[in-house]
Amino acid sequence: MQSATELIPHLFRTEYSKIVAVLCAHFGIDHIETAEDIASDTFLAATELWGLKGAPENPAAWLYTVAKNKTKNYLKRNTLFTGKIIPEIKQTAPVNTEIDLSEAGIADSLLAMIFTICDPVIATEAQIALALNLLCGFGIQEIATAFLTNKDTIYKRLQRAKEKLKEARINIAIPGEAVLPQRIASVLITLYLLFNEGYYSVSGAHPLKRECCTEAMRLTLLLLENERTNLPAANALMALMCFHASRFEARADQSGDLVLYNEQDISLWDQSLIEKGVSYLNQAAQGSALTKYHLEAGIAYWHTHPGDSKEKWEAILQLYNQLLMLEYSPVAALNRTYALAKANGPEAALIEAEKLNLQDNHFYFVLLGTLYTNSDEDKALHCFEQAYCLARSAADKQLIEKKIHLLSIQK
Amino acid sequence: MKDFLFLFRADYSSYAKRSPEALQSITKKWMDWIGSIAAQNKLIDRGNRLENDGKVIKPNNIVTDGPYCEIKESLGGYTLIKAETIDEAVTLAKGCPVYEIGGSVEVREISKM
Numbered sequence: 001m002q003s004a005t006e007l008i009p010h011l012f013r014t015e016y017s018k019i020v021a022v023l024c025a026h027f028g029i030d031h032i033e034t035a036e037d038i039a040s041d042t043f044l045a046a047t048e049l050w051g052l053k054g055a056p057e058n059p060a061a062w063l064y065t066v067a068k069n070k071t072k073n074y075l076k077r078n079t080l081f082t083g084k085i086i087p088e089i090k091q092t093a094p095v096n097t098e099i100d101l102s103e104a105g106i107a108d109s110l111l112a113m114i115f116t117i118c119d120p121v122i123a124t125e126a127q128i129a130l131a132l133n134l135l136c137g138f139g140i141q142e143i144a145t146a147f148l149t150n151k152d153t154i155y156k157r158l159q160r161a162k163e164k165l166k167e168a169r170i171n172i173a174i175p176g177e178a179v180l181p182q183r184i185a186s187v188l189i190t191l192y193l194l195f196n197e198g199y200y201s202v203s204g205a206h207p208l209k210r211e212c213c214t215e216a217m218r219l220t221l222l223l224l225e226n227e228r229t230n231l232p233a234a235n236a237l238m239a240l241m242c243f244h245a246s247r248f249e250a251r252a253d254q255s256g257d258l259v260l261y262n263e264q265d266i267s268l269w270d271q272s273l274i275e276k277g278v279s280y281l282n283q284a285a286q287g288s289a290l291t292k293y294h295l296e297a298g299i300a301y302w303h304t305h306p307g308d309s310k311e312k313w314e315a316i317l318q319l320y321n322q323l324l325m326l327e328y329s330p331v332a333a334l335n336r337t338y339a340l341a342k343a344n345g346p347e348a349a350l351i352e353a354e355k356l357n358l359q360d361n362h363f364y365f366v367l368l369g370t371l372y373t374n375s376d377e378d379k380a381l382h383c384f385e386q387a388y389c390l391a392r393s394a395a396d397k398q399l400i401e402k403k404i405h406l407l408s409i410q411k
Numbered sequence: 412m413k414d415f416l417f418l419f420r421a422d423y424s425s426y427a428k429r430s431p432e433a434l435q436s437i438t439k440k441w442m443d444w445i446g447s448i449a450a451q452n453k454l455i456d457r458g459n460r461l462e463n464d465g466k467v468i469k470p471n472n473i474v475t476d477g478p479y480c481e482i483k484e485s486l487g488g489y490t491l492i493k494a495e496t497i498d499e500a501v502t503l504a505k506g507c508p509v510y511e512i513g514g515s516v517e518v519r520e521i522s523k524m
Binding site: 314318321324325328332333336337340344352355356357 | 439442443445446447449450451452454457
């Protein structure tokens with residue numbers, strides 16, 4: 001059996017958010033801090049008691065019971081207080097002291113909290129921080145580490161976001177049918193960004209980064225488990241995450257450095273996650289909606305096929321064409337041009353690359369350098385050097401340095 | 412940046428005579444061309460293709476089956492793009508695959524009143 005010191009951090013990750021969500025849904029957005037306090041107190045009690053007596057047989061159930069009792073006590077004290085001090089305030093409805101920590105109750109509350117946190121009244125970066133804090137049980141220090149910033153910034157960001165939610169009097173609930181499509185769109189964006197925060201981070205393969213990804217997947221799965229939110233776009237997002245996550249083991253070496261796609265050990269790709277991704281992608285194909293998650297999942301699907309084939313790169317090129325028609329982004333423009341080189345040849349791609357006008361983007365010069373390699377090595381080298389000057393993160397500079405080195409020994 | 416409308420005209424009846432492979436290859440060229448404009452962040456709306464059939468309504472409620480029997484070229488679709496000048500818009504239009512079937516692109520600036 002695990003010792004209490006190992007068990008509690010793990011349970012904190014899985015159970016803290018559930019208790020907070022259920023309590024928030026019970027008390028309403030005005031009492032978000034009360035919910036956090038009771039959940040924290042519950043874990044404090046666990047730490048004190050389990051350290052002395054050892055962990056109980058069913059630790060999660062123990063936590064729920066303690067949280068329930070603490071809530072009852074809190075409500076009792078609170079009604080006593082309001083009843084004595086401000087007697088003119090009449091309770092319109094009897095206070096329900098029974099909180100619902102059943103499996104279904106937890107799932108509903110968590111889902112309602114996802115919608116609350118992803119409400120467009122708060123900025124996206126605050127949504128992500130709040131999601132990590134309240135839905136994933138990340139501490140402020142952990143979020144600061146994950147975002148490469150300091151505790152103060154994150155603390156203020158979280159406080160401001162909570163204040164905004166209170167001011168807007170957000171109702172903690174799954175939105176009604178009329179606004180659901182629009183609201184789910186902002187939920188999906190936040191979950192997508194939370195995943196990307198972990199996957200494309202500049203700080204490399206920090207374990208917290210990977211946890212951002214698994215948490216984003218866990219929350220997306222919550223959407224899929226409720227029939228109202230089990231929509232094609234959510235399935236497409238889940239498929240995308242599965243395909244990307246299938247390469248987790250392969251994309252970092254033992255020192256934690258990033259291993260590029262072409263250099264990965266294919267035997268480390270997680271085939272079961274790829275299969276899951278395919279099944280979510282099939283679910284996503286229902287209906288006529290074609291979102292950027294569908295297109296990105298399609299691209300990610302083709303990347304689960306190792307090696308180069310005409311069919312693969314032609315399919316990826318067309319998916320990038322469609323993605324760009326839906327929504328422009330420099331990354332998509334660069335990747336489209338790379339796919340064009342693979343499908344139509346580097347000459348055709350160079351003509352297109354020159355039109356992109358992304359002179360301040362180091363990946364643009366990496367792309368140009370790659371396209372010039374084999375045809376004009378001096379130009380290629382010059383492009384990589386320009387990319388090196390523009391790159392800001394150490395990880396990117398290191399990757400570009402490798403390319404310059406490879407090119408120099410070829411010459 | 413100004414907004415421009417591309418109007419594609421061609422003898423689309425010749426499409427029907429082409430093999431499925433040839434049609435697929437034309438579709439790819441269209442997708443690559445519009446994808447190229449989108450990759451330059453100059454696409455506003457890829458627009459729509461138009462069906463061959465249509466009606467034309469004239470004064471005194473005269474409805475005809477369209478002017479298609481009179482002229483070979485018909486309006487087959489439109490796309491909205493943005494560019495600094497009409498010359499830049501013309502440059503973008505030069506890669507259009509419609510010329511391969513003898514068609515044309517009309518470039519018009521959208522009036523912003």
